Amino acid sequence: MTETENTRIVLASRPEGRPTPANFRLERAPMPSLGDGQVLLKTLYLSLDPYMRGRMSAAKSYAAPVEIGQVMEGGTVAEVVESRDAAFKPGDIVLSYSGWQSHAAVSAKGLRKLDPQAAPVTTALGVLGMPGFTAYAGLLTIGQPKPGETLVVAAASGPVGSAVGQIARLKGARAVGIAGGPEKCAFVRETFGFDEVIDHRDPQMADKLAAACPGGIDVYFENVGGHVWDAVFPLFNSFARIPVCGLVAQYNATGAFPGPDRLPLLMRDILSKSLTIRGFIQREFVPTQGKAFQEEMTRWVAEGAIRYKEDIVEGLENAPEALIGLLEGKNFGKLIVKV
Template identity: 50%
Template sequence: MENRSILLVSRPEGMPKPENFKLTTAAVPEIGTGEVLIRTIYLSVDPYMRGRMRGVKTYVDPFELGEVLTGGVIGKVIESNHEDFQPGDIVEGRLNWADHSVSDGANIRKIDPDLAPISTGIGVVGMPGLTAYFGLLDIGKPKKGETVVVSGAAGAVGSTVGQIAKIKGCHVVGIAGTEEKCAYLKDELAFDHVINYKTDDIRKKLKEYCPDGVDVYFDNVGGHISDEVLWRINYQARIVVCGQISAYNLQSADKGPRIQGQLIQKSALMKGFIVGDYMDQHNEGYEQLGKWVSEGSIKYRENIIEGLENAPDAFIGLFRGDNLGKQLVRVSEE
C-alpha cells in the first residue's frame, strides 16, 4: 500500500497557486504502542490555513516547508494499538493531508455515524459549526427582534450563524457573492434579506434591509463590506470578528476607516475570537448543533471535491468563491 501526502513546498505570495504544493508518495506508516492508523475519508479545507502558510507564528504554529499539511480530517481506524479505539471506528481530528495518518489518540474523537452523515463532523457539527455557535451566542448574544448581519453568509460558518440567529428570533441579513448563493440563503435557509456584494449597492441595501440599524454583525470577510456594515451599527451593538478572508492574500497591509470613534459613540463591543477559546465547551456545541441538524432546524450544503490530488485546488477555490457551503475533499469511500 502507498501513502500519498500533500506537502507545502513554497510560501504563497498573494493568491495560493498549484506550484506551492506537491503530491508525494511513501510507504504507509507503521503504528507503535498506543497508536492508531487512520484511513482518510474526508478532509477539510479552511481559510485559516492560508495564515499558517505565511511562516509566521500567530495563534497556531505555521506550516513548515517540505512538511505534510494538516487539517480537519474524518477517517476510519484500520489498525489500533490504543485501548480507546478499535478498527472500524470513525474519528475526526487534526491529521495529515494524506491517505493515512498515525495518531496517539490525543488529537482525535469518535464520530457516531448514526447521528448524522460523517462529513458533518468537519462541517456543521464540527469546527465551522462550533465557530458559528460560540461566536454568535457568546459574543453576539442575539436577542429576539434584533437585526443580525452576516458576511460570507453562504460559507460553512456564515450559513450556520444566520440559521442560529433565526432560531433566536432575529431579523437576518446575509451578504454573499453570487446569485446562486443569495437564492440559497433566501429560499432554503430563510434569511430575511440577502445582499450580493458584487452587484448590489451595499450601502443602499443595508439602509433598506436594516432600517433600524444593525445590532449584531458577524464578520467573516473584513474589507470594504465590513466598512459599510460598521457605519450602521446601533447603540451597544456587538461585532463578532471571526475571519478576514478579503485580506488573507494581500501582499501589503490592509487599510480602511478608523472605527474607534464609532465604537465609542455607540458603546459597541468588537471582539475577535478563535474556536479554540471554547475548548472546554465543545461537547455542549456538538450536542446542540447535532440536535438542530437532526430536527431540521439547521440545514447545510457541502461542496465535495474528489481525490486527494485535488486538495490544493479545493483550497485555492475558497478564495475564488467556488464553494456554496462547506468545502470538502473526499479521499476515499466511506
C-alpha cells in the same frame, strides 16, 4: 497507489499573495508505522478551511505555520485500519486532525469516535464540527442576539455564516446575509431561511444593505472584511456586538492596505456607540461551550431547524486548487475533499 504507500500533499513554498498550485507538492511515502497508543488511519474526508492560508505563511499568528516540506494541516474523517489502543478497533470511524494525506499514524488520545447512524460523517467537519462550533460559540458568547434585533453575517452561504444566521433566527433575531452571486443568495434565503440577503457583487450593495436594515445593525458576525465591512460599519447601532471570526478578503494581501487611514473613524464609533468588537479563535470556547454545542446543534440538525450544504471535491490531488478557489469564494457550502 497501493496500501503500502501514503499519498500526501506538503507545503512546497510559501505563497506571495494568492496561493498557486506550485506552492504545494504531492508526494508518495512509505506507510507510517505504529507506536504504542497509536492508531493507523485511512483518510476518508478532508476539511478545507480559510484558516489554512494563514498556516502557509511564516507571519506571526495564533498558531505555528506549516513548515516547508511538512504535510498541510487539516481536519479529517478517517477509518481505523490498525490500532494499538484498546479504545479503538479496525473499522471505527473517527474525527482526527491528520492533514492532507491518505494515511496517518496518530495518538489515540486526540480522536473522537463518530456514529455513522447518527448523522452523515461529513457533518463532523462542518455543521457538527469546527465550523458549526465557531458559529455557535462566537455568536452566542460575543454576539448574544436578542429577540427583535438585526444580525448581519458575511459569507452567509458558507458553513459558518449559514449557521450563524440560522441560530440567530432561533434566538428571535432578524438575519440578514451577505453572499456572492444570485444562486448563493437565493439558497441562503430559500433554504437557510434568512430574512434578507444582499449580493456583495451588486454595485448598489451598500444601499441595499442599508434598506434591509432600516433599524440599523445590532450584531455583525465578521467573516470577510474588505468592502463588506465598509458597507456594514455606518449601520451599527449603539451597543452593537461584532464577533470577528475571519477576514478572508485580506488573506492574500501583500504590503500596506490601500486607501486613507480609517482607524480614527473606527475608534470614534467604538467610543461614541459603545461598540464591542472582539476577535476569537473557536478553541478558546471549547471548555465552556463544547458540550452544549454537541447537544444543541445535533438536536437542531436532526429536527431540521438548522440546515447545511456541502461542496464535495473528489480526490486528494485536487485539494490545492480547491483551497485556492475557497479563498476566492468559488465554493458553495462546506468544502470537503473526498480522499
